[in-house]
Amino acid sequence: MLKFYLTIILAILATIALIIADVSAIAFIALFIIVSVIIFLGVIKIEMQFFAKSLCRGDGTKQEVAITFDDGPHNNTLKILDILDKYSVKAAFFLIGKNADEKPDIVKEIINRGHIIGNHSYYHKGTFDIQSRKKMISELTKTNNTIKSITGKDNKLFRPPFGITNPIVGNAIKKMKLISIGWSVRSLDTSIKDPGKVCSRVYKRIKPGSVILLHDTTKDIDIILENIIKYLKNNNYKIVSLRDMFGTKFDI
Ligand SMILES: [Zn+2]
Structure with missing residues (x-):
């Protein structure tokens, strides 16, 4: 589960950085898509060891x-x-x-x-x-x-x-x-x-x-x-x- 938690923490930090940088909504949408794809791959690809060793x-x-x-x-x-x-x-x-x-x-x-x-x-x-x-x-x-x-x-x-x-x-x-x-x-x-x-x-x-x-x-x-x-x-x-x-x- 370490990789999953790490992804969530990094996503939160990236969101805060985007808020501080005052960027457009597209950047938030891009971040959301990237994080979603990473988590989806973690779900379907057991070899990524995302949720279970x-x-x-x-x-x-x-x-x-x-x-x-x-x-x-x-x-x-x-x-x-x-x-x-x-x-x-x-x-x-x-x-x-x-x-x-x-x-x-x-x-x-x-x-x-x-x-x-x-x-x-x-x-x-x-x-x-x-x-x-x-x-x-x-x-x-x-x-x-x-x-x-x-x-x-x-x-x-x-x-x-x-x-x-x-x-x-x-x-x-x-x-x-x-x-x-x-x-x-x-x-x-x-x-x-x-x-x-x-x-x-x-x-x-x-x-x-x-x-x-x-x-x-x-x-x-x-x-x-x-x-x-x-x-x-x-x-x-x-x-x-x-x-x-x-x-x-x-x-x-
Ligand atoms: Zn089977």
Whole structure:
């Protein structure tokens, strides 16, 4: 939240300076637009760390990347797990609590095969970010309870739905002592229909330390995943778990 507070303080100071300088209304409008754009980008771009400290990429010192999946468990998840096993890759799955309640066996399978899981809200509605902090905490707790009931483990990881953060999300993360996990490579696999285009987009953006965002729910996720793994291996990238990438920051 430091960046958010700093922006507000600077905006107030700039407003006072403009009042003292006795400038025209256009200057105030320009300032308002600039501050609004900065705050808007802070809301939609989790990697800006505007409202919550999020782990979005490794330090980039090693030729390694991590692969993550959102929105499962889903009927595709088992296919994904088989491909990950085929290449001995460990990934992370951020689960929608409602889906986990409906498919507990798949959640167990994710854990049994050595992958990491985390909370990705319970309902994953578009209104997640605008509910009260109390309701948000209750929703996140509901998913943590589901994870605990299936796996027996306390969950500390959270990936904000749609990667959106704001003061309410930031406060809920802090209050629940969650570790927020973002990404640095957004595949757009839920909106780009052609698997080849999704892969090209990912290849262009991959760097040492990248955290790749994919979704269990994507129709051709098996093709996309296998191609990305092959590309990474051919380009001498090591695919590591989030735990290996973030070390002590990931102390759960
Ligand atoms: Zn999602």
